[in-house]
Amino acid sequence: MTTPARAFLPGLELSRILYEEAVRPILDAEFPGLRYAAARVGPGSEVLGFDTARSADHEWGPRLDLFLRPADGDAHGKRIHRLLAERLPKQVRGWPTHFRHPEPTDPVGHMELTAGPVDHRVSVDDVGGWLHGRLGLHPPGPGREPGEPTVRDWLAMPQQKLAEVTGGAVFHDGVGALTRARRELAWYPEQVWRYLLACQWQRISQEEAFVGRCAEVGDDLGSAVVAGRLVRDLMRLCLLLEREYAPYGKWLGSAFARLPGADDLLPSLRGAVSAGDCATRERHLCDAYERVAAAQNRTGLAEEVDPTRRPYHSRPFQVLHAERFAHALARTVTDPDLRDLPLTGGVDQWADSTDFLGRPEAVRAAVDALG
Secondary structure (H helix, E strand, O other), X not given: OOOOOOOOOOHHHHXXXXXXXXXXXXXXXXXXXXXXXXXXXXXXHHHHXXXXXXXXXXXXXXXXXXXXXXXHHHHHHHHHHHHHHHHOOOEEOOEEOOXXXXXXXXXXXEEOOOOOOOOOEEEEEOHHHHHHHHHOOOOOOOOOOOOOOOHHHHHOOOHHHHHHXXXXXXXXXXXXXXXXXXXXXXXXXXXXXXXXXXXXXXXXXXXXXXXXXXHHOXXXXXXXXXXXXXXXXXXXXXXXXXXXXXXXXXXXXXXXHOOOOHHHHHHHHHHHHHOOOHHHHHHHHHHHHHHHHHHHHHHOOOOOOOOOOEEEOOEEEEEOOOHHHHHHHHOOOOOOOOOOOOOOOOHHHOOOOHHHHOOHHHHHHHHHHHX
């Protein structure tokens, strides 16, 4: 069937309409008294507020996440899914509720009108099981809710995943567990935050001299690549300082641009990645280092450190010597589960493979091995 033209709506608004006008009436009629939560959380650009009309080409549309208590999920989950397939409207504000798969083995769905039951995108889960699948948190036992994450749990949860769990919108929470979990995961405990900040400064310290060294041996391309890596690390550091989870690469710049003070840093960061020579590249990076270092000092999380540029030992390269900030922060980490760890940090401070970060068991094993 042909899909009609329609005006773009932000995905979260479309999800809200789907819930209020279509899903809630079915649940109220067929399952009176059922306790559930309705939300749009998890993967999807709309959850982070970055969706545009381009997003509609795959896995975007009228989507909703339902959460039941485990026993209710076992008793009613399959029937709810089947009833929604039979009774949901074919479209919401012109956007089809049916998702087709171009190939049988292709998990990516594309909206399309259908005359029969809809292959909808309304999931039914319990909160503990969903958090285990998304973040690797151990599901609760019978009658218990998810417990407080441990230090190792925090280090094994990628920021993109944390942003997906704590972003989006909750339209109704009759079970309470979803709201409590989102509140618990809204930001790192302070000791974990201090440790991650120290590790991010340590990352910068490891490569800041390479911009000049690469250029010195005639490798201007290598110098530019290192500068780009350092800009990325500075952006992620700024998000950490502002208590914002860093999304993965596609949305990192968009998330950074929303930060207070981003406009002041953007000229330096753009200058560093677009510079045609090492001296200009180095100057822009040092300008950015000094601004971010001053911001670090203003937090009061550690003793103040001189935020000005300086030579790299006896070599003619200008750097911040970012390890000074890493060490100052590390001295404030007193948690026994953190203070003796190497300054490697959370999993996405040392790994950025999407396929790896999407496997909680493998991530946890790697984090445990590093510790």
